[in-house]
Amino acid sequence: MNQRKKQPVQTRKDILDAADHEFSRQGYAGSGLNAIISRSGLTKGALFHHFADKRALAKGWIDERLGPAIDALWVTPLDALNSLDAFRSLCRERFNSLEPDDTVSALSAVTAELAARDEMLGIALDDVFTRWRTAIAALLERGKSSGWIHPSIQPANEAALLVSTCVGFSVTAQSSLNPEIRRLAFTALDGYLETLRAHES
Amino acid sequence: MNQRKKQPVQTRKDILDAADHEFSRQGYAGSGLNAIISRSGLTKGALFHHFADKRALAKGWIDERLGPAIDALWVTPLDALNSLDAFRSLCRERFNSLEPDDTVSALSAVTAELAARDEMLGIALDDVFTRWRTAIAALLERGKSSGWIHPSIQPANEAALLVSTCVGFSVTAQSSLNPEIRRLAFTALDGYLETLRAHES
């Protein structure tokens, strides 16, 4: 009775949407399955039909929502860039914005919570970070070829540092009461990015 | 019956020790009070006698354990330094170590989990970060006076960036499957620290 029209694709999407909303805001342990199904408008039967358990739901969320969201915010834009100034502009756009970036902070929070404790989810999260790092490293590599990045720069090292710094931004920004701290840190980061430039000679 | 000898100071210490162990590893939401009292060897009556509720326990943990642990790892050592090389050595010692630093990663994880959601705990965590940032800024300020930090450097900015980066390290290190990433990122960080040096002339 009161059975909704059967639409498994949409149903799965609705569940992942609700999971995204909860996991992003409350973390993994902080999100209850009841809250998720309540938000999705579905029932526990639908949830456990599409996902084996809570972990599988989190895995689906990381692979199909969190990862693509990071790709859209960073990876894809980075692939299109071809100058240091454009890179600095993108960083400024992402970090100097007033509202805290909930996508990166969700990735950071769930990584801090789960990566060391759950191997499967840790690997899924590592995939996201790897794509991010690779996109930055590829950009710097292009810069070395094109001559706007200093030849002594090692792209993989800088990429690892930059991703770490982005994550650190999102976490510390949650804490710092005055949003000024975020701006101060970015100013320093922007100065650091400038040091990557090939010296005019 | 079976009443342990009354020692309120020791009891409170035991509870905070157990809370430290659980909160550091499982996070706030992931830590159950039952697990904490079970580890402490005490009972729920003792816990709720010394702490009003779970939040108050977390507040006590941050103020009396997590904060002082960060002070011991960073603030106090930083206060004793007086050269850029010594600063770089301290960073290398803290980050290039094989085992992940559980103190900073605990601070990072609990900040990502709570800072935006709980004002009281957020303020307590902000205190820890502020002391950390202040210690770095003070060091850089000394460096400018002594002439081993470039005059154009703005200590507050660099301090905010460095703390963010430290936090980012601890989080991303949890995820990255190969510990090499940590080393790559540190190498880049070390290169960045060198750019703070006053130019020989």
Add this chain to the structure above:
DNA sequence: TTGCCATCATACCATTTGGTTGGTATTGAA
């Protein structure tokens, strides 16, 4: 049209959650 499986809903389950209650033993001050 029939039959069957995927897709849902409903009701239920054991366990765990943070938190209380009422009491007992200990302690230090009077």
Add this chain to the structure above:
DNA sequence: TTCAATACCAACCAAATGGTATGATGGCAA
């Protein structure tokens, strides 16, 4: 020695947790 406040324990509690059992319905192949 008395006495009240402190420190602690054991048992209990309602609510929420992740998860299951069962059944109903829809759609599609035969």
